[in-house]
Amino acid sequence: MAIAMTTGYSAQTEGALLCIEAASDWALTCVNQLAVADSHVLIDYGAADGGTAVGLWNQVLDRLHTNQPKAHLTLIGNDLPSNDNVALAKNLALQAPRDPKPTVLVSACSFYKPTVAPNSVSFGFSATAMHWLSTSPGPLDSHTHVLASSDAEALQRFTAQAMRDWNHILELRSRELKVGGRLLTVNLSRDEAGLYLGHNGGETHNVHDQLHQIWRGMADEGLISDEQYRNGTVLNFYKSPQEFMAPLNDSSSAPYRNGLRLVDERTVYVKCPYRRRWNENGDTATFAAGLMATIRSWSRHSFIGAAGEAAADTLFERLQQRIADAPSDWSLDYVEHHQMMEKVA
Numbered sequence: 001m002a003i004a005m006t007t008g009y010s011a012q013t014e015g016a017l018l019c020i021e022a023a024s025d026w027a028l029t030c031v032n033q034l035a036v037a038d039s040h041v042l043i044d045y046g047a048a049d050g051g052t053a054v055g056l057w058n059q060v061l062d063r064l065h066t067n068q069p070k071a072h073l074t075l076i077g078n079d080l081p082s083n084d085n086v087a088l089a090k091n092l093a094l095q096a097p098r099d100p101k102p103t104v105l106v107s108a109c110s111f112y113k114p115t116v117a118p119n120s121v122s123f124g125f126s127a128t129a130m131h132w133l134s135t136s137p138g139p140l141d142s143h144t145h146v147l148a149s150s151d152a153e154a155l156q157r158f159t160a161q162a163m164r165d166w167n168h169i170l171e172l173r174s175r176e177l178k179v180g181g182r183l184l185t186v187n188l189s190r191d192e193a194g195l196y197l198g199h200n201g202g203e204t205h206n207v208h209d210q211l212h213q214i215w216r217g218m219a220d221e222g223l224i225s226d227e228q229y230r231n232g233t234v235l236n237f238y239k240s241p242q243e244f245m246a247p248l249n250d251s252s253s254a255p256y257r258n259g260l261r262l263v264d265e266r267t268v269y270v271k272c273p274y275r276r277r278w279n280e281n282g283d284t285a286t287f288a289a290g291l292m293a294t295i296r297s298w299s300r301h302s303f304i305g306a307a308g309e310a311a312a313d314t315l316f317e318r319l320q321q322r323i324a325d326a327p328s329d330w331s332l333d334y335v336e337h338h339q340m341m342e343k344v345a
C-alpha cells in the first residue's frame with residue numbers, strides 16, 4: 001500500500017520538527033567532517049513536504065559553504081511519488097537563493113530503491129521516515145500496531161521484516177554514499193525500557209492502544225467488517241538501538257561490506273509539544289484537534305487502506321472526542337534513535 005502523509009504535513013507535525021532540531025548538532029558534525037571537494041550532494045530521504053527540515057538545511061548549507069566556500073552544493077529532497085512533491089520542491093527552493101546558490105532537486109522514488117548515482121552522496125539524512133515497512137509481514141489479527149499487541153508470533157514476523165528492510169535501506173545508502181560520506185538517520189525507535197512513539201510507560205495512554213480500542217469498537221458496532229478490522233494495521237516498526245546497529249556490527253552484512261561503519265548513536269526523547277502547550281494554556285479544544293491531526297497525519301492511510309475514508313474519518317472523530325473528554329490522559333511523546341555512519345572504503 002502506498003504511504004502518503006495527509007496534505008499540509010509540516011503544519012500538522014510540530015513534534016517531527018522538534019525531532020529534526022534535536023539532531024541538528026550531529027548533522028553539523030557530519031558536514032564538518034567532509035573532505036574538501038569541488039561539489040557535494042546532500043539528500044533528505046523521506047522528506048514529506050520538506051517544511052520541517054527547512055531550518056536544518058539552512059544551517060547545514062551555511063556550515064558547508066563556510067567550511068568549503070568553493071564547493072558547489074546540491075540538495076535533493078526524496079519521498080514517494082504519492083507524496084506532495086510540489087510542496088517539497090517549493091520548500092527546497094527556499095534554499096536556492098542563498099550562497100553558494102545550491103542546486104535543488106526532487107527525487108520522487110522509494111528509499112527502498114536506488115535514488116541517486118553510486119558513490120555520489122556526501123551527506124545523507126533521514127528523519128522519522130524509515131520505520132515504514134516495505135511490505136506486509138502477514139496478518140496482525142488482534143491489534144492495529146504490533147508493538148502494542150501481545151501477539152508474539154506476529155512480533156517475530158514484523159521484527160524479521162523490519163530487519164530485512166533496514167539492512168536493505170543501509171545497503172542502498174552505502175552504495176550511494178561516496179567514500180568519506182556521512183549518513184545520519186533519525187528514526188522512531190523503541191528504547192531499552194520498551195518505550196516508543198505514543199507509549200511513555202503509562203504516564204498517559206498508549207496512543208496505539210487507543211487507536212485499536214476505537215477500531216475494535218467500530219467492528220463491534222458493525223461499522224466495519226471483521227476483515228476490514230483485521231486489515232487495519234499500521235505497517236511500521238520501532239526498532240531498538242541494538243537492531244539499528246546490527247548491520248554495522250556484522251562484518252558479513254552487505255552495508256558493512258560496502259564500507260558503511262557506525263560512528264556514534266544515541267536515543268533522544270522529545271515530549272509532545274501539543275501537550276506542553278495544553279499544560280500552559282488549558283485550551284482543550286485546540287489540544288484535541290492538534291493532537292488528533294498529528295496522529296492522523298501518519299496513521300490515516302493505514303485505516304483508509306483497510307476500510308475507506310468514511311471509516312477513517314469516524315475513527316479520527318472519535319479519537320478527537322476521547323482526547324477532549326480526558327485531556328490529561330494524552331500526550332504523543334517521541335523516542336528517536338540517532339545513528340551517525342561513515343563510508344570508509
Ligand SMILES: C[S@@+](CC[C@H](N)C(=O)[O-])C[C@H]1O[C@@H](n2cnc3c(N)ncnc32)[C@H](O)[C@@H]1O
Nearest residue numbers: 016046047048052079080110111127128129132
Ligand atoms: C513522518 S514523515 C517525516 C517527514 C520529515 N522527514 C520529517 O521528519 O518531518 C514520513 C515520510 O516518509 C515518507 N516515506 C515513507 N516510506 C517511504 C519510502 N519507502 N520512500 C520514501 N519516502 C517514504 C512518507 O511519504 C512521509 O512523507
